[in-house]
Amino acid sequence: MRIVKTITGLRKILSRNPGPVGFVPTMGYFHEGHLALMRRAKKENACCVASIFVNPLQFGPSEDLDLYPRDLERDQRLARSSGVDILFVPEVSEMYPAGEPFSFVDVKHITDSLCGSARPGHFRGVATVVAKLLHIVQPRAMYLGQKDAQQVAVLTRMVRELSFPVKVVVCSTVREADGLAMSSRNSRLTPSERLQAPALYQALSRARALCAAGERDAAKIIFKIKKLLLDATSATIEYVACVNVVDLQTVRRINGDVLIALAVRFPSARLIDNTLIKYADGKKAAK
Ligand code: AMP
Secondary structure, eight states: OEEEOOHHHHHHHHHTOOSSEEEEEEOSSOOHHHHHHHHHHHHHSSEEEEEEOOOGGGSOTTSSTTTSOOOHHHHHHHHHHTTOSEEEOOOHHHHOTTSSOSOOOOOOSTTTSTHHHHSTTHHHHHHHHHHHHHHHHOOSEEEEEGGGHHHHHHHHHHHHHTTOSOEEEEEOOOBOTTSOBOOGGGGGSOHHHHHHTTHHHHHHHHHHHHHHTTOOBHHHHHHHHHHHHHHHOOOEEEEEEEEETTTOOBOSBOOSSEEEEEEEEOSSOEEEEEEEEOHHHHHHHHO
16 A cells, blocks of 8 residues: 655556546544445455545634544554555645635535534535545545435535546445444544434434334424434434435425434534435335
8 A cells, every 4th residue: 555645646656547546535533434435445446545634624613623533553554454555645735735725616505504504614625625636536436425425415416517527436324333323533422422322323213213104294203303312312413304315405204315314412522424215215104
């Protein structure tokens, strides 16, 4: 595995034509969710490139940029054993040599709701850095996790509307044994918060069961999820929403493919999770 810190260095290696590239953009502090993306990227392409970049553009002024967990040595070991051929680890000064850039990629409308409403500017930062990374790496395919469902929607739209020649591959959420979606931020939870955190998955599982039993009223499902979260955790609920998968608009009835997504704040970390209710599930439930 090559470790590359500069854009010029990476372009030079890639110009030697390593074959089709599968690309996994990350912020590091790897867990099994990241490694699953890397293994798949390696399996489906001649060359797997992963990046580690804690992107200041996607953190608000009061967010956890400085607290974001980092362990480059461990990440290098894990990336190597997961099939990564090239690990790109640029410094902030390499990606933004003139400080905050003048040029941004702004994906509108679908960035206003869900995580976007509590984190203004977050998805502009994500879209901008991923656009830049795609220009540098020029992969055949980019591998993203379903855990960050809004990010998937935003980047899929950006790729389509700006004609990036890249396939977006979405991989399932990898979970701990108790259901908690793996996240680098989980490491910041206190023991008590960690014990409460599986409630997110349990509430989403309960929502799935309600849909499968024929419940179509989104408000009732949201109410049930909120109650479960309030009963089982001390976290503050940021949002619980049922939205259309494509444009992330709120739905009142569970018909078609619907994303049920939530975010909560513990004092130590903000957690998100979601579940996708496929149209086929709805039809089954309606019988
Ligand atoms: P991050 O380092 O948190 O920016 O995540 C990098 C990539 O890994 C994104 O595409 C995430 O959606 C994906 N990812 C993060 N956590 C998980 C998980 N638990 N399961 C699957 N993919 C994940």
